[in-house]
Amino acid sequence: AFCLKVPDSPTEELVIHREGNEDYVFLFESLDDAYDCAAQAAQVLPFWPQVGSVLLSTLNFSTARFKPADGEHIDIPLPSRND
Numbered sequence: 001a002f003c004l005k006v007p008d009s010p011t012e013e014l015v016i017h018r019e020g021n022e023d024y025v026f027l028f029e030s031l032d033d034a035y036d037c038a039a040q041a042a043q044v045l046p047f048w049p050q051v052g053s054v055l056l057s058t059l060n061f062s063t064a065r066f067k068p069a070d071g072e073h074i075d076i077p078l079p080s081r082n083d
Contacts, residue, residue, distance in 0.1 A: 001027040001056060001066075002034040004041060004049035015041055015049045017065055025061045025078075027054070030069040037067070 004015035004026050017024045028034040034051045042048040056064075059078055066076050 001029065001054060001064075002031055002051055003027055003054045004034065004038055005052045007047055007050045014054070014059075015045070016061075022063065023061060024063050024065040024075065025059055027056075027064045027066045029067065033067045033069070 006013040006015060014025050017026065026037060028037065031051065038049045038051055056078060061078055064076050064078055065073050067073050
């Protein structure tokens with residue numbers, strides 16, 4: 001999956017969306033969608049997010065905001081690293 005990353009971070013930090021007390025990681029099936037979201041995020045963030053890939057098994061989030069190539073964003077649960 002593609003995701004948005006914070007540039008020049010010493011650790012691989014991801015751009016997240018916070019809603020209430022839950023953090024969501026953005027994941028994209030399409031590279032074009034990832035770049036479009038990076039451009040939108042750059043309008044409100046003090047940096048332009050980098051588009052990169054990520055392994056789902058390494059994420060520490062319970063939910064991802066996933067954008068399939070065709071369709072709208074959907075929230076999908078991610079497997080717990082403790083499973």
